[in-house]
Amino acid sequence: MAVPPPPPPLSARLRQLCDDLIDHLVPGPAMAMAEQIRAKLAAPLTITVAGGVSSGKSTLVNALLGQRIAAVDAGECTRVVSEFRYGTHERVEVVGVDGGVTTLPLNRGRMPDHLGMPVERVRHVVVHLSNALLNHISVVDTPGLNTVTEVNEEATANFLGVSGREGEQTADAVSKADALVFLLPLLRQADAAVLRGFAKLFGDSSLSAANAIAVLSKVDRLAKGEDPLAAAAPIADRIAGELRGVVSAVLPVVGLLAESAEAAVFTEADARALAAVAAVDDPLDREDMLLTADDFLTFDLLDLDEPARRRLLSLLDLYGLRVAVAAADQGAHTASDFLRVFGEASGFRALRDVIVRRFAGQSEAFKAHAALNDLRRASYLRNDPDNVRALRALRSPLEKLEFDPAFVRLRLLEVAQAVSRGDLRLPDELMGDVLALADAGDPRSVVGSSAFAGRDAAAAGAARWSAWGNDSRRSPNESRMARMVKEAFESMWLEFERGAR
Ligand SMILES: Nc1nc2c(ncn2[C@@H]2O[C@H](COP(=O)(O)OP(=O)(O)OP(=O)(O)O)[C@@H](O)[C@H]2O)c(=O)[nH]1
Numbered sequence: 195m196a197v198p199p200p201p202p203p204l205s206a207r208l209r210q211l212c213d214d215l216i217d218h219l220v221p222g223p224a225m226a227m228a229e230q231i232r233a234k235l236a237a238p239l240t241i242t243v244a245g246g247v248s249s250g251k252s253t254l255v256n257a258l259l260g261q262r263i264a265a266v267d268a269g270e271c272t273r274v275v276s277e278f279r280y281g282t283h284e285r286v287e288v289v290g291v292d293g294g295v296t297t298l299p300l301n302r303g304r305m306p307d308h309l310g311m312p313v314e315r316v317r318h319v320v321v322h323l324s325n326a327l328l329n330h331i332s333v334v335d336t337p338g339l340n341t342v343t344e345v346n347e348e349a350t351a352n353f354l355g356v357s358g359r360e361g362e363q364t365a366d367a368v369s370k371a372d373a374l375v376f377l378l379p380l381l382r383q384a385d386a387a388v389l390r391g392f393a394k395l396f397g398d399s400s401l402s403a404a405n406a407i408a409v410l411s412k413v414d415r416l417a418k419g420e421d422p423l424a425a426a427a428p429i430a431d432r433i434a435g436e437l438r439g440v441v442s443a444v445l446p447v448v449g450l451l452a453e454s455a456e457a458a459v460f461t462e463a464d465a466r467a468l469a470a471v472a473a474v475d476d477p478l479d480r481e482d483m484l485l486t487a488d489d490f491l492t493f494d495l496l497d498l499d500e501p502a503r504r505r506l507l508s509l510l511d512l513y514g515l516r517v518a519v520a521a522a523d524q525g526a527h528t529a530s531d532f533l534r535v536f537g538e539a540s541g542f543r544a545l546r547d548v549i550v551r552r553f554a555g556q557s558e559a560f561k562a563h564a565a566l567n568d569l570r571r572a573s574y575l576r577n578d579p580d581n582v583r584a585l586r587a588l589r590s591p592l593e594k595l596e597f598d599p600a601f602v603r604l605r606l607l608e609v610a611q612a613v614s615r616g617d618l619r620l621p622d623e624l625m626g627d628v629l630a631l632a633d634a635g636d637p638r639s640v641v642g643s644s645a646f647a648g649r650d651a652a653a654a655g656a657a658r659w660s661a662w663g664n665d666s667r668r669s670p671n672e673s674r675m676a677r678m679v680k681e682a683f684e685s686m687w688l689e690f691e692r693g694a695r
């Protein structure tokens with residue numbers, strides 16, 4: 195008997211839907227939107243790094259890419275959205291607000307200092323790099339939010355597709371972030387406004403706890419004298435509690451050390467300079483030397499010229515210098531010895547793991563979910579009268595797709611999204627289910643691996659959601675969401691049943 199071919203992956207089916215739609219459209223905003231949705235499905239997962247001004251976004255992007263390419267500190271490039279994409283022919287494309295594109299070369303492997311047009315006229319910049327990571331994902335660096343200049347804020351919000359300007363559902367509003375890494379400024383106290391603003395950012399995008407994490411950045415500035423990752427852990431936990439349902443994790447990171455460890459900037463000459471710093475071996479002298487940046491630059495007993503001192507400070511800052519000196523005491527000697535230590539002390543591995551393994555690993559589901567969202571929004575587009583019929587005709591095949599069993603994972607993402615926006619309030623236990631299910635690449639891992647335990651846990655999950663969803667106090671929307679999760683548990687139960695036979 196012939197084995198039926200496996201169903202095409204989710205994104206292929208959505209691409210087909212886009213193609214069919216485009217066939218029935220006349221040129222206009224709807225067609226532009228459909229083409230953009232289709233193009234996005236074919237492109238690698240876009241991971242966007244956003245957050246406050248000078249929160250360390252570009253530094254972290256460089257650590258992720260393993261090269262110091264994103265502009266750090268001042269300069270034109272920090273004021274525009276920069277997308278890093280794979281390309282063998284390395285170049286920078288400056289896309290103007292008028293749609294025109296100018297191509298510039300990289301400046302010795304770095305971003306050019308000038309973009310060739312006033313920053314106000316730049317919509318965004320696309321940097322093509324032959325960088326292996328970009329085979330799987332694109333990384334977007336954004337200008338700081340809550341900024342001095344509202345223009346930046348709007349540029350970033352528009353790019354994320356979260357501007358919230360209702361009614362203007364043109365191609366531009368198609369959300370572009372498939373996953374979000376949001377850098378939070380250092381918060382000793384809960385800053386309710388920042389946190390609320392953060393959740394609001396999600397707006398129309400398809401972001402949820404499944405594909406968004408927060409980073410507590412520059413934590414070395416937080417702790418004086420202790421391990422900043424340990425000092426930041428309780429703060430990160432508290433913020434994670436406050437952002438429960440909005441992001442899946444809050445990770446403390448020393449981005450500067452991560453960049454120095456990853457981005458091929460630290461040399462053997464830097465290692466030798468560190469040996470000179472460690473040669474100051476009296477504990478009190480050391481303490482004086484590393485008290486402030488000025489102390490380090492002017493400390494008499496240190497046999498190192500000023501440019502070398504400035505360079506070490508810019509690579510490591512004071513905490514990094516303390517880590518380096520301690521490592522040298524333990525025998526670290528070569529650049530690679532130090533880099534290993536910086537990598538450890540940066541806390542970056544956990545973050546990279548989420549981005550590269552979890553986000554990129556769920557690329558298919560995230561993209562399909564974003565496309566479903568965008569298509570659903572397109573089906574309600576009102577500013578294109580010539581295409582209204584074709585758009586309305588999209589709703590029925592969309593609905594069919596949504597209830598296809600292959601889309602269980604996407605429906606869970608939908609529930610996670612409703613939770614993150616505050617549209618769905620759940621009792622604790624059910625909230626735990628949603629977060630665990632949204633977090634797991636394979637939902638079955640949530641109910642356990644042994645068939646027996648798994649089957650029982652899946653049955654209990656289905657019963658829990660059924661009871662909640664059928665309560666007469668539920669709104670129609672709550673019941674609909676409850677049904678989605680119940681069905682997810684039921685399909686897991688069924689798989690365990692089949693496996694047990
Ligand atoms: N001490 C310390 N400094 C950092 C860290 N991360 C970044 N910096 C420094 O903070 C400054 C700003 O870093 P950027 O990476 O440019 O921050 P950004 O968020 O991209 O800034 P804008 O794009 O201008 O909003 C730079 O001088 C970095 O070297 C960190 O983890 N620790």
Ligand SMILES: [Mg+2]
Pocket residue numbers: 251252253265266267272335336337
């Ligand atoms: Mg920046």
